[in-house]
Amino acid sequence: MAEMSGATTPAGASEMTEGADGIRRRDWIHVAALSTAGVGGASLLFPLVSQMAPSADVLAQSTTEVDVSAIQPGQAIKVMFRKQPLFVRRLTADEIKLANEVDISSLRDPQTLTERTKEGHEDMLVTMGVCTHLGCVPLGAAEGENKGEYGGYFCPCHGSHYDTAARIRKGPAPLNLVVPEYSFKTDAVIRVG
Amino acid sequence: MTIRLGGIIAGLAITAVLVLWSLVPGFMNFAFGPAPEQQPSYAFYEHGEGPEGGFSFDGPLGTWDVAQLQRGYQVYKEVCSACHSLKFVAFRNLRQLSYSEAEVEAEAKSWTVPGIDPNTGEATTRPGKPTDAFPMPFPNNIAAAAANNNAIPPDLSLITKARHDGSNYVYDLLTGYGEPDPVKAAKVGFETPAGLHFNKHFPNVNIAMAPPLAIDGQVSYADGTAATIPQMATDVAAFLTWTAEPSLVERKQTGWFVLGFLLFATALAFLSYKQIWAGMKPKKK
Amino acid sequence: MSFAWAKQYEPQSAFTKWLDEKLPLPRLVYSAVGAGYPVPRNLNYMWNFGVLAGFFLVIQIVTGVVLAMHYAANSEVAFGTVEHIMRNVNYGWMLRYAHANGASFFFIVIYLHIFRGFYYSSYKAPREMIWLLGVVIFLLMMATAFMGYVLPWGQMSFWGAQVITGLFSAIPIVGEPLQVWLLGGFAPDNAALNRFFSLHFLLPFVIAGVVILHIWALHIPGSSNPTGVEVKQESDTVPFHPYYTAKDGFGLGVVLIFFTLMVFFLPNALGHPDNYIEANPLSTPALIVPEWYFYPFYAILRAFTGDLTIPFTGIVLIPAKLLGVIAMFGSILVWFILPWLDKSPVRSGHYRPLFRKFFWFGLIPTMAALFYLGGAHAEEPYIMLSQIFTAYYFLHFLVILPIVSQIEVPKPLPFSITEAVTGKDKPAE
Numbered sequence: 001m002a003e004m005s006g007a008t009t010p011a012g013a014s015e016m017t018e019g020a021d022g023i024r025r026r027d028w029i030h031v032a033a034l035s036t037a038g039v040g041g042a043s044l045l046f047p048l049v050s051q052m053a054p055s056a057d058v059l060a061q062s063t064t065e066v067d068v069s070a071i072q073p074g075q076a077i078k079v080m081f082r083k084q085p086l087f088v089r090r091l092t093a094d095e096i097k098l099a100n101e102v103d104i105s106s107l108r109d110p111q112t113l114t115e116r117t118k119e120g121h122e123d124m125l126v127t128m129g130v131c132t133h134l135g136c137v138p139l140g141a142a143e144g145e146n147k148g149e150y151g152g153y154f155c156p157c158h159g160s161h162y163d164t165a166a167r168i169r170k171g172p173a174p175l176n177l178v179v180p181e182y183s184f185k186t187d188a189v190i191r192v193g
Numbered sequence: 194m195t196i197r198l199g200g201i202i203a204g205l206a207i208t209a210v211l212v213l214w215s216l217v218p219g220f221m222n223f224a225f226g227p228a229p230e231q232q233p234s235y236a237f238y239e240h241g242e243g244p245e246g247g248f249s250f251d252g253p254l255g256t257w258d259v260a261q262l263q264r265g266y267q268v269y270k271e272v273c274s275a276c277h278s279l280k281f282v283a284f285r286n287l288r289q290l291s292y293s294e295a296e297v298e299a300e301a302k303s304w305t306v307p308g309i310d311p312n313t314g315e316a317t318t319r320p321g322k323p324t325d326a327f328p329m330p331f332p333n334n335i336a337a338a339a340a341n342n343n344a345i346p347p348d349l350s351l352i353t354k355a356r357h358d359g360s361n362y363v364y365d366l367l368t369g370y371g372e373p374d375p376v377k378a379a380k381v382g383f384e385t386p387a388g389l390h391f392n393k394h395f396p397n398v399n400i401a402m403a404p405p406l407a408i409d410g411q412v413s414y415a416d417g418t419a420a421t422i423p424q425m426a427t428d429v430a431a432f433l434t435w436t437a438e439p440s441l442v443e444r445k446q447t448g449w450f451v452l453g454f455l456l457f458a459t460a461l462a463f464l465s466y467k468q469i470w471a472g473m474k475p476k477k478k
Numbered sequence: 479m480s481f482a483w484a485k486q487y488e489p490q491s492a493f494t495k496w497l498d499e500k501l502p503l504p505r506l507v508y509s510a511v512g513a514g515y516p517v518p519r520n521l522n523y524m525w526n527f528g529v530l531a532g533f534f535l536v537i538q539i540v541t542g543v544v545l546a547m548h549y550a551a552n553s554e555v556a557f558g559t560v561e562h563i564m565r566n567v568n569y570g571w572m573l574r575y576a577h578a579n580g581a582s583f584f585f586i587v588i589y590l591h592i593f594r595g596f597y598y599s600s601y602k603a604p605r606e607m608i609w610l611l612g613v614v615i616f617l618l619m620m621a622t623a624f625m626g627y628v629l630p631w632g633q634m635s636f637w638g639a640q641v642i643t644g645l646f647s648a649i650p651i652v653g654e655p656l657q658v659w660l661l662g663g664f665a666p667d668n669a670a671l672n673r674f675f676s677l678h679f680l681l682p683f684v685i686a687g688v689v690i691l692h693i694w695a696l697h698i699p700g701s702s703n704p705t706g707v708e709v710k711q712e713s714d715t716v717p718f719h720p721y722y723t724a725k726d727g728f729g730l731g732v733v734l735i736f737f738t739l740m741v742f743f744l745p746n747a748l749g750h751p752d753n754y755i756e757a758n759p760l761s762t763p764a765l766i767v768p769e770w771y772f773y774p775f776y777a778i779l780r781a782f783t784g785d786l787t788i789p790f791t792g793i794v795l796i797p798a799k800l801l802g803v804i805a806m807f808g809s810i811l812v813w814f815i816l817p818w819l820d821k822s823p824v825r826s827g828h829y830r831p832l833f834r835k836f837f838w839f840g841l842i843p844t845m846a847a848l849f850y851l852g853g854a855h856a857e858e859p860y861i862m863l864s865q866i867f868t869a870y871y872f873l874h875f876l877v878i879l880p881i882v883s884q885i886e887v888p889k890p891l892p893f894s895i896t897e898a899v900t901g902k903d904k905p906a907e
Contacts, residue, residue: 036461050568055567056285056565060324203876205873205876211781348756355755437754439565451738463728465727466724466725469724
C-alpha cells in the first residue's frame with residue numbers, strides 16, 4: 001500500500017485487495033456489517049406486518065355479554081359478536097327430541113346436541129350465524145324465516161340445511177354451525193369469547 | 194447575459210425596496226400601521242417550574258409511577274371529570290395502571306355512559322363497559338359553554354401534549370391560583386374581571402376555571418398518601434401525561450434497544466467502509 | 479452513457495443470462511448504482527445526502543402507505559383516527575412518529591444536499607438539468623409536506639390550510655375564486671381534507687418519478703466532486719459499488735442514530751403543541767407557524783408588511799399580500815436560473831476565495847436568520863430583521879453571484895482529481 005503512487009489506478013488498488021491467492025478477501029467485517037444490516041432491515045418488517053393485525057380496540061371487543069333470559073322456547077335472537085352474527089336459540093322439547101333421535105354416525109360432522117350445549121342448559125343453542133360453506137348468514141333465526149328441511153337453519157346462498165342442533169344435514173357446507181367459546185355467567189347471562 | 198442583467202436589476206430593486214422600507218420610516222405605506230406594542234400578558238404571565246423533583250417519567254430512562262397514576266386517576270375522577278372529558282381514553286386502558294380485569298370492569302360500571310334502550314330504542318344511560326370511552330360531562334359544546342360562564346372545558350385526553358411542556362404546565366396551572374399583585378395588574382391593564390380567576394401560570398392570566406384543587410385533603414387517597422394540593426396536582430398531571438401518551442415508557446424502552454442496535458451496526462459499517470477504502474486515500478504530506 | 483472504463487455487467491448463471499436478455503434490470507442497477515458506475519474518488523461526506531434523501535423518500539412512502547390503512551380523511555373523525563393510530567394500532571405510535579419526524583429528516587438531508595450544490599456549484603454546466611429537476615423535487619416535497627401536515631386536522635393543520643390557501647387569494651382578480659376552488663368551500667373542511675389526502679398520497683410517487691429523472695440526468699455527465707475538476711482518466715474514479723455503497727451505508731447508520739433519538743425520545747420536539755388540539759374554526763392559535771422546514775420562506779412572506787406604492791403619491795402598485803407571495807415563490811424560483819447567474823468557470827467554492835466569503839458570511843447566516851425569524855412572532859424587531867435578511871437573500875443570488883463570478887480571480891485548480899487526492903499525477907498517456 002505504501003507503494004501507491006499518484007498514478008495508481010483504482011483497478012490496481014482492487015487487485016491489491018484481491019491478494020495473492022486471486023480471490024477477493026471476504027473479510028469477516030463485511031459479512032458482519034451486511035448481516036447486521038440484514039437483521040435490522042428484517043426487524044423493520046415486524047411493526048409493518050403487525051400493524052395489520054387487529055388493533056387493541058378491536059381485540060377488546062372480542063368478548064360479548066348476552067342476556068338470554070327473555071328468549072322463549074322456539075325463539076332465537078341474533079346478536080353481534082366480533083362483528084359477526086351470533087344465533088342464540090332456546091330449543092323446545094320437540095326440537096331437542098328431534099336432535100337426539102338422529103343417528104350420529106350418519107352425520108357429515110358427527111356431534112351430539114349435548115356436545116354442542118352447556119351442561120344444565122341443553123335447551124340453549126349458541127352458534128355463530130355464519131354458514132360454514134362460504135360465510136353467508138343462514139335464515140331461520142327470525143320469526144317466519146325458512147328453517148330448511150330439518151327445522152333448524154337454512155342458508156339461501158347455496159342451499160345448506162342445518163337441523164335443530166344447527167348441524168349440517170344437506171347441501172355444500174362441510175361443518176356444523178360453529179359453537180363459539182362461551183360460558184354462563186349467571187343463568188340469565190352468557191359471556192361469549 | 195440577459196438573464197444575468199435582468200437578475201441584477203431585479204435583485205437591486207428588491208433590495209432597495211426592502212432596505213428603504215425597513216430603515217426609512219414613511220417611505221412606504223404601512224399596511225398594518227406601526228407594529229403592535231408588546232402584549233402586556235407576556236410580561237405578566239410566569240412560566241412555572243413544575244413539581245419539585247420532577248416526574249418519574251422525565252428523562253430518557255423515566256418510567257411510570259403506577260401508584261401515582263392511580264392516585265391521579267382518583268383526582269381526575271373525583272375532581273376534574275365533573276367538567277372535563279377524556280374522550281380518547283377507554284376504561285379498558287386502565288388495565289395499564291395495574292388494575293385487574295375485574296377491577297376495570299367494576300370501575301367501568303361505576304360510570305354512567307350514554308346508551309340505547311334495547312326495547313324502545315330511545316336514548317338512555319347505562320353503566321359503563323371496559324370498551325367504552327370515558328363519558329362526556331356535557332352533551333355538546335353549547336351545553337358545556339352555557340354551564341361554564343361561556344368557557345368550554347377542554348377535553349383532557351391530550352392536554353399535556355397540547356401545551357408546551359404540558360406535564361409541568363398542568364401542575365403549574367393547578368397550583369398557580371392566588372391573589373394578583375394589584376399594582377402590577379392595574380399597570381398592565383390586567384385586572385381580573387368578575388367571574389374569572391387570577392392564575393399566574395395561565396397565558397392569559399385570568400382563567401375561567403375556578404381553583405379545582407382548593408383545600409388539602411380534598412381527595413382521600415386509598416394508599417394513605419397525604420393529599421396536599423401540590424401532591425394532588427402532581428398526581429393528576431402524571432395521570433394526564435399517561436392519558437396523552439400511554440406508550441411513553443414503551444417508546445423510550447424500544448428506543449434504547451433500537452439505539453444500541455444502530456450503534457453496533459454503524460460501528461460495523463464504519464469498519465467495513467474503512468477497510469474497503471484502505472489505501473485509496475494516501476495521507477497528504 | 480458512461481466512462482469508457484466503466485465495468486460492464488456480466489451475467490454468470492444461466493438464469494441471469496436469460497434475464498439479461500429478456501429484462502436487463504440487473505444490468506441497469508449495475509450501471510446505475512453498482513460497480514458499473516465510476517464515481518470521482520474524492521467525494522466528501524457532503525455527497526452522502528443524495529442517497530440519504532432517497533432513503534427518507536422510501537421511509538415516508540412505506541410508513542405513509544401503512545398509516546393510510548388506519549387513517550380516515552373525514553373532518554369529523556380524522557383527528558380521532560390519528561389518535562386511534564397512536565393508541566390502538568399495533569406499533570401505530572412508532573409508525574406515526576417515524577412518518578412525522580421522517581418528513582423533518584427528509585428536509586434536513588435535502589437542505590444539506592441543496593447547500594452542497596450551492597457551495598460546489600453543482601448546478602453548473604453540464605449539470606443544469608440535474609439541478610432543475612432537483613428544484614422541481616423540492617417544490618413537490620414542499621407541497622406534499624404541507625398537505626400532509628393538514629391531515630391530522632389539529633389546530634395548526636386547519637389554520638395552516640387556511641393561511642396557505644389564503645396566499646392564492648392575493649392574486650389579482652382570480653385570487654379569491656381560486657382559493658375557494660382550492661378548498662372546495664369557503665373555509666377548510668371535509669372537501670379540502672379529502673383532496674389534500676388524495677394528493678398527499680399521489681405526490682410522493684410523482685416525486686419518485688422525478689427522482690428517477692434526476693438520477694438519469696446525473697448519469698450523463700457523472701457525479702460532480704469537491705474540486706469541480708471533471709473526471710479525466712480512470713484513476714480519478716472508483717466504482718460506486720463497493721466504495722460508495724460502503725460509505726453511504728455508514729452515513730445512513732449515523733443519520734438513523736439521530737433519527738432514532740428524535741422518534742423515540744423527542745418525537746414531538748419538531749412539531750407544535752397546538753396540533754394536538756382538534757381543529758376549531760372558531761379560535762385561532764396565538765401564533766400560526768408552519769413546520770420548521772418552511773420557516774425561511776415564511777419569513778420572506780412576512781417580510782412584506784406594506785404595499786408597494788409610488789413614493790409620496792399613495793398610489794398602490796402591488797398590495798403587500800401579493801408582494802409577499804411573489805417574493806416567497808420567487809425565493810425558490812430564483813434557483814431555476816441559478817446556472818445562468820453564476821458564470822464563473824470554476825465550480826468548487828474551494829477555489830473561489832470571494833465566492834466562498836459570501837457563502838459562509840452571507841448566505842449561510844442569512845438562511846440561519848430566516849430559519850429563526852420564520853418561527854418568531856410577527857413583531858419588531860423581527861419584522862425589520864426579516865426585511866434585511868430577505869433583501870440579502872435576493873441580493874446574494876441576483877446581484878452578488880453574477881458580479882463575483884465576473885470579477886473574481888480563482889485559485890489554481892489541480893490538474894486532476896487524482897492529483898487533488900494523492901498530491902501528484904502525470905498527464906494521461
